[in-house]
Amino acid sequence: MSHQGKRRGEDGIGAVIDFLLANARLVLGVGGAAVLGIATLAVKRLIERAGKPLDGEKSDQKLMDSWEELSLVSASPKLLKKGIEGVVMKQIVAATKAHKAELNKSSEVPEKPNSKVKRQQLCVTLQERLQHYYQSHAVLSVEDVNKAQQQALDICTEIQGFLHTKHPDMPLGEMHLGGSLVDDFQVVAADHACLLVPLQIEDSLWQLIPGEDTILGNPQFWMVRRLNLEYFPRGRSFWDKYSVGGYLSSRLIVEVLNKTVMETMNWPSLSSTLDCVVRPVLGSQELKLEVLNQKSHLFISILPTVQLNDTVLTAQLEVTGNFDNLWYQSFYTAETTKLAELDGVDGGVRKKCVKILKTVCRSSPSLRRLSGQHLTNVVLHLSDKESDWTEAALADRFQQAIAEIIGYLEVGCLPSYFKQTVNLLSEFKEEEIDEMGFLLYCAVSEPEMLLQA
Template sequence: GCSAPLGTPQVKSSPLRCLTLQEKLLSHSSQLAVPEIQASLVPQLARSICTQLQNFLRSKFPELPFGRLFLSGALLDGLEVLAADHIHLMLPVVLDAGLWSLISGEDTVVRDPQYWMIKRIDLGYFPRGCSPWDRFIVGRYLSSSVLNETLHKLLVASINWPAIGGLLGCAIHPVVASRELKLEVKHDQVELSITLFPVVEMEDKVLLAVPPEGLVENLWLESFYRVEVSRVKELDAGDSGARQLCLRILNGVCRSQPSLHKLGGSPVTHVILHLSDTASDWAEENLADRFQQVLEELVASLEKGVLPSYFNPKINLFSGLLEEEIDEMGFVLYRAISEPEVLLK
């Protein structure tokens, strides 16, 4: 029975009441927004640079059928958090389907399902020179490295960046030492790095010219970015879910904790997609439960050293991580399972 006299409240309402994890997550999510000036200025600057680059490529290589450059990245998908300081610029390489075919990386010397090779076919009927891209062939394969080297030289030596920067009111510097095709942009109000990716879309695959370190120079990396983001959005639209909210909070955590940087973006997204197959209720009121579950799944995956891609289970999204990175991430997240709040500091 209850011994308190009637009419007196059971619990003194104290302003120091402990916030639940749910409340902390929602309050934390409201602090993740990208500053307004960055959110508007960064895409605007990147689009202007995009246009200048497109014009330059058309005049420099009129014979190469590059498609229209387009921007890509979390900022444009409403998933960017804290700061908008990087964006991807995709350069479509438009191939004649009749002259090229894909070979899975599993069937090549690298034995890696993340990569593909693009083979030039029918050389008997269509000898070298029939495709404008034949100049980038190495041993019958379209070389991502040779294409990148050509574009790197172009970015570093051929384009008048001071003039373009003057036109756009910013300073633009190509990063000479990087293997990546990178521009650093400094404006009065924002700083930004832009990475350029040649991209081939073929046989329902999106392949980026990102060859692995030092190995074979003909490899193209399969990208799932577009399909993973659209899948998360589709699922949320279907059940008014909070997957994107959960993803943004986790991206914020990975961004603000140096040891977790490499888990942000794709790995976290794929964990959420895997969980969506089993955990049915993603309504916002269950955010804390789902967040906790994602942490548990991440720890379990890190313990195994394996996180299968949602779209191709043969691909391990942790394959590029060092053992000590995996240990460090596992340690940080394992401690957070009993007290997830520590990640929100």
């Protein structure tokens, strides 16, 4: 393809893009304009890719493939959360079809007699691809999971005993493992575990303050207030020494555990006892251990928790930042329990769908910020809309979940299933949302592209 021809193609679609951007809010409204932002980003990147063929690939064929993909993406607005209707999609589709037709005239290659038959033989359904991907990528071996759990439990026992020796008066509940490794939500590799350290606080001396009532007004960042100081002065509770301004400090709790456990335990001796290398991860706000042996690599996060009634708060400085007295509200147990309950009632594949999506996101640099929490909440919300979660409906639900994620990215908000005021996308940067939106937008028409890893 000549340089002049390529520029002519770019100018034609470029004019469409300029028109769309200029009239987006007028034609579509604010919500539609957000959709269009992702759509036009996809258009621009496809054009850029068409103009830069890979080594050994003909420019004509590369550009034709890009217009084909754009046409497919543009032709599927009904799958999107908000949809793109009327003049917008008509102009994009018309432009792409025109250039595709022009390219077809100069790039037709005779098809071999039996090539169509071979292509049909190689073709499998999305349902079959998902089942294969699940078994080959998402499902972990029982041996690997048991080994990782046993290592984590052995280290848990050692830490519990050491803490009891150093601080015999510290009121702690029974330390235990939690998280995806225990609940069979871990994918790709059994490489991370969570050690929960429950702080036993007196409900007559401490009160949990909802995030909406704190100075930040963030519904997911709570505080723990000391009560009844006039009747029960400081010192009545063991945890008074870790309070600042009348509030239990998550930072001081993390610091005392860091000093007592991470900096004081004899890790070389423990490594020798457990026949593996156990060492603290340095340079992180998290309390994290690294466990190494010849065949595995495991990270263990140590997580202080506070619970009163059904509210579970965790000390996660990497999330709460420089605010010493903030605690992060965790919905993990409620989310995984709800998912299991729904699947238990109808024998559904909600958990399998989450694990496939989680594997896809973990395997893609562009989607890695989408965690199990995000994906579990997407599937829980989708369960309120769709009742069919049978094995046969897996492909449909998977495609629907992709469209739902795009919809949440478009508006920059994914409400927590158990607390609608919590936006699980609030920490995402605009560039991250654009990148995730672009990839998923392209996958609407061809979801198999997400299963290539």
